[in-house]
Amino acid sequence: MSGYDPKVTPWAVKAEPLPTTSKVAQMAFLLRFAILAPSTHNTQPWKFAIGPLGHEDIFIYADWSRWLNVADADQRELHLSLGCALENLLVAAEHYGFAHQVRYFPRPVDETLVAQVRLSEGGAPSEHRKGLFDAIPARHTNHQRYAHRMVEPHALAALQAVVVEPGVRLFLSADDELRRRVDELTIEADLRQFADPEFRRELAHWIGEGAYGASWLLAKLGAIATRQLTPGPLAARRDAELLLSAPVFGVITATPNTPTMQVIAGQAYERVHLKATALGLSMQPMNQALQVPEVKARLTGALPLGPTAPQMLFRLGYAQPEAEHTPRRPLEAVLM
Ligand SMILES: Cc1cc2nc3c(=O)[nH]c(=O)nc-3n(C[C@H](O)[C@H](O)[C@H](O)COP(=O)(O)O)c2cc1C
Structure with a gap:
């Protein structure tokens, strides 16, 4: 039911x-x-x-x-x-x-x-x-291609200003090299997860529950199918372009990594998303790389976050609203 x-x-x-x-x-x-x-x-x-x-x-x-x-x-x-x-x-x-x-x-x-x-x-x-x-x-979470438009520094500062809890930090970056690295690790995590029958079974259960909007699901399955079925540098670049269309990616981190701090990090994430909405910005969490332990370890090593635990990874930019x-x-x- x-x-x-x-x-x-x-x-x-x-x-x-x-x-x-x-x-x-x-x-x-x-x-x-x-x-x-x-x-x-x-x-x-x-x-x-x-x-x-x-x-x-x-x-x-x-x-x-x-x-x-x-x-x-x-x-x-x-x-x-x-x-x-x-x-x-x-x-x-x-x-x-x-x-x-x-x-x-x-x-x-x-x-x-x-x-x-x-x-x-x-x-x-x-x-x-x-x-x-x-x-x-x-x-709402926006899964679409994001516009080629940089997020203004005052908007980034306004997002930073709503993260106030001790131990919680918002890391925002428009660095191309870092974005590409995060993108690679996200794709790797996606492929590993979809290769796992248990993961697919869990996902299928929630699809059956009707939890997802059609746009999320089609985007996700389309991306995975493309990645798996059309290898080669050109297709890979096209895929990466879609994922990299957002000009900024962000990470919410928390120290210590306890259930209480994870709840508080969720509060900070939601405040950032609400503030972004008020500023006309779109966001999408992209947490696959944090869900696969080996990929998460490499991601943590690749980002200049210091000794803290990444909780939530997301992309940020301008996009048409979801239907x-x-x-x-x-x-x-x-x-x-
Ligand atoms: C903790 C958390 C993790 C999430 N991870 C992802 C994700 O990895 N990819 C994604 O597309 N959306 C992710 N989302 C967004 C949810 O899919 C989304 O919030 C949900 O479908 C409800 O849609 P709405 O945000 O548009 O209201 C995440 C949301 C939360 C709170």
């Missing part, structure tokens, strides 16, 4: 006012923004609980039945995805005037409880979340 209903379009939620009926209704309303977050393979590996009565608490749980145990063996991307949902929740909470306090993994005996968010009245948007709210329903959003499970399906 798929759980995805393409007819549900939660993206319109921005137009609705905050309900006044009850605190519970308000918290449920805010969660409608959380579920618009990006997630690895659009698995949406989250569940939420509200309460107990008398407290404005939202609990964010990992749904391990939606964990990609082949592509994401160390659960890094699961935690990043949960961080993205948490960040959307905080941006929306601040927009509607709530202050918030977050505790990560607040119950050491329960690893599925990833965060507890306590809301209270009287908050205002913090400097690094200002102006991001409208971008929540507008943001449609990827589907979301309705809030009712993820609210316990």
Whole structure:
């Protein structure tokens, strides 16, 4: 049973006012923004609980039945995805005037409880979340060819400015040599993953669930088929040109490499993506090279990141928007 209903379009939620009926209704309303977050393979590996009565608490749980145990063996991307949902929740909470306090993994005996968010009245948007709210329903991952247009230095600086957490860093580069190296390692990771029947089985499962938009899938399969079926320097160059069309690539890193820091890195990624959306920029995570341990080690060695752990790799630039959003499970399906 798929759980995805393409007819549900939660993206319109921005137009609705905050309900006044009850605190519970308000918290449920805010969660409608959380579920618009990006997630690895659009698995949406989250569940939420509200309460107990008398407290404005939202609990964010990992749904391990939606964990990609082949592509994401160390659960890094699961935690990043949960961080993205948490960040959307905080941006929306601040927009509607709530202050918030977050505790990560607040119950050491329960690893599925990833965060507890306590809301209270009287908050205002913090400097690094200002102006991001409208971008929540507008943001999407863009898989298309990016334009030959450099990202302006002020835009890059604005993206840097929203990454504020100690231990989390945003590395941005337009260096051709580095981009080519990242591209080579991405292609190698893609080919290795597609050669693995377990990886293909996992991917097929999520395709069957209807998690992907058609454009992502066609782009991905088309690229792989081209790489495998048309060897030779000309075809390889054409392929590389498509991948390298984005003028900038970025990496979010975190130290130490713990589940809590991975959730926080996910929050930073989502803020960068929202800021990029607000600036008219497109982004696409390209994490294959981080999913294959040997390739990840070489990538880490190739980039001047210092002693830290890369969490998320992405390309950045200008592109035509995607035709449609990827589907979301309705809030009712993820609210316990
Ligand atoms: C942790 C994480 C890893 C991701 N990795 C990739 C990736 O390697 N390649 C890709 O095309 N998209 C990747 N994505 C983007 C998701 O596929 C995308 O968020 C999801 O399909 C929902 O679509 P949307 O972002 O347009 O809302 C990743 C997203 C997250 C949060």
